[in-house]
Amino acid sequence: xxxxxxxxxxxxxxxxxxxxxxxxxxxxxxxxxxxxxxxxxxxxxxxxxxxxxxxxxxxxxxxxxxxxxxxxxxxxxxxxxxxxxxxxxxxxxxxxxxxxxxxxxxxxxxxxxxxxxxxxxxxxxxxxxxxxxxxxxxxxxxxxxxxxxxxxxxxxxxxxxxxxxxxxxxxxxxxxxxxxxxxxxxxxxxxxxxxxxxxxxxxxxx
Numbered sequence: 272x273x274x275x276x277x278x279x280x281x282x283x284x285x286x287x288x289x290x291x292x293x294x295x296x297x298x299x300x301x302x303x304x305x306x307x308x309x310x311x312x313x314x315x316x317x318x319x320x321x322x323x324x325x326x327x328x329x330x331x332x333x334x335x336x337x338x339x340x341x342x343x344x345x346x347x348x349x350x351x352x353x354x355x356x357x358x359x360x361x362x363x364x365x366x367x368x369x370x371x372x373x374x375x376x377x378x379x380x381x382x383x384x385x386x387x388x389x390x391x392x393x394x395x396x397x398x399x400x401x402x403x404x405x406x407x408x409x410x411x412x413x414x415x416x417x418x419x420x421x422x423x424x425x426x427x428x429x430x431x432x433x434x435x436x437x438x439x440x441x442x443x444x445x446x447x448x449x450x451x452x453x454x455x456x457x458x459x460x461x462x463x464x465x466x467x468x469x470x471x472x473x474x475x476x477x
Contacts, residue, residue: 274471278309278450284459293472299330345369372396402429416443433467
């Protein structure tokens with residue numbers, strides 16, 4: 272199991288993540304969703320992306336992105352585009368045009384919603400199963416994912432706590448995506464991040 276820590280917005284947190292003994296494999300930055308307190312301006316995204324990534328992949332989190340915005344973002348050194356509300360056809364166009372790896376977000380309310388991942392097979396590099404809460408850490412029934420084949424590179428988000436037992440989740444996902452669960456008063460909490468990354472490492476070593 273690997274970790275994705277999303278909604279990073281300051282250099283102190285970013286340096287802590289990258290230099291951690293168990294660094295997250297993925298670090299996400301909110302690029303075009305101003306409703307979120309984690310949203311960043313282009314100049315801030317450029318500044319944060321100038322750091323040496325070491326073992327982590329940088330992810331641009333994008334909600335229904337317009338072409339002009341994608342052109343701006345593509346000039347920044349992101350390894351992945353994480354796309355919300357983007358059709359399979361447009362996702363493939365974005366992948367080919369900007370030559371980025373893709374995380375396609377499938378937002379889930381009912382169990383039947385999980386099946387939407389099939390539309391992105393052979394397009395997305397990773398399928399993210401998330402709630403419909405966007406910037407809010409809303410929950411959905413994670414057992415809905417039991418039928419998703421292990422051959423799919425699966426990422427899971429939605430009301431995951433920094434200190435919860437991750438053993439059960441290891442059976443249904445390859446990557447845990449967490450943001451709000453690592454915050455105190457809307458800011459990333461280093462102590463919570465440390466506990467979470469250690470927990471991920473324990474599961475990975477089993």
